[in-house]
Amino acid sequence: MEPSRFATPSHMLPPHLPQQGPGYRPPFPPRLFAAGTASSNRPSMVITPPDWYDVFNANIYGSGKTDINCIAHIVRADMKLRSVLQGGPAIVCSRWDQEVRETRHQIMAAARYLMKNDMMFVAEREVEIHIWKTVYYQVIEMLKASYLDTENTMPENRKTLKNSLMNLFEEGVDYYTQLLTDLSTTYRVDLELYYDPLEPREGVDRMARLARISAQKCLLCLGDLARYREQVNSSTNYGRARQYYSKANHLEMRNGRPFNMLAILAKVNNRKFEAVYYHVRCLSSRNPFQSSKEGLVTIFEEMKRRWEVGEKKRVEERKEGEREREGRRIVRGSKVRKEIWERPGDDGGRRLHRTTSAQSGGEELATMSVADLNKRFIN
16 A cells, blocks of 8 residues: 655644643634533534455455455544544644644545556445545635634634645645546546536446546536635635536536535625526436535525515505605595596597506516526516
8 A cells, every 4th residue: 555645734732731721712612612622512423434444345255356455444534534534623733743644645646556457446435435535625714714613713723724624725726636646547537628518438448437436426526625715715706616526526527526516616705696506407317416405495495585575565655656646646625536538639640658667577477587587587
């Protein structure tokens, strides 16, 4: 197994945290500390171990094709990492350059080895997804939650957390870019060629197709890293994330997950028509991502509420206008309706008249431009 190629992350917190005493303020939100301390009901980020962690399972490893020692290496490192993560962000920061870095890089190196030497096992067990959740997702979510909690996290620790999160993002881009290179060279797949959605997908062997699907998952991880970076920077410039998700979508358009991620970005940027389109594409794909249905329902429910509020306001405005026009038709000081009759001219012209009936909703929408309709849908 190849050693880790990633540099040591920067220091986060001093190894010796201050002891609690009078006037002591914890450096991290209490809800993120370990069970049994300030708060035992913090949100759980525990990832369920997959079935392939059982190295004695003959149904999985009975053929002898998979390197059990490599799997055992991942399991042992994951157990060490879990024990550290249970302590919350303060413990993670204090042990960042020891257990956290060592265990994470051991898992990453083992996963890289499997992807280069046992693609069939990786595809059947979705090893890439589990490695992403174990090494990046749960660590990022823990540190990000503490960083974004401005009320309970001290400014100096927020700065330290941000530096550490940025280090994770840069490391992740380095790691998954290397995995894309490994997949391309090991299985002779020209990924740049497949980024073109018009490129034919037939005629490739099974291992090359599995490698392409694995590359799609790596691109989704790169997109998530780019999206997390913008969240930490309090920015909405998700152009880089969109590029990664689009590339992932072009590699294998029968999978719905890239469509779902593009829909999420469109929703964040308030492009709701676009979000609806991507959600529908996701649900109509061969392998749909079911949470996209919830996103679609959320958009429609939100638009329904806004439409009802806006329609109520427009109806009131129309009624008020009708009352004003009706008032101008009444003779002052009486309830007699004022009517004016006009004789057609000698030229035989038609007599024009205008009614006060409100325009129906369907007719109103039919006469609206695309820009106005989009504004009505969004606002």
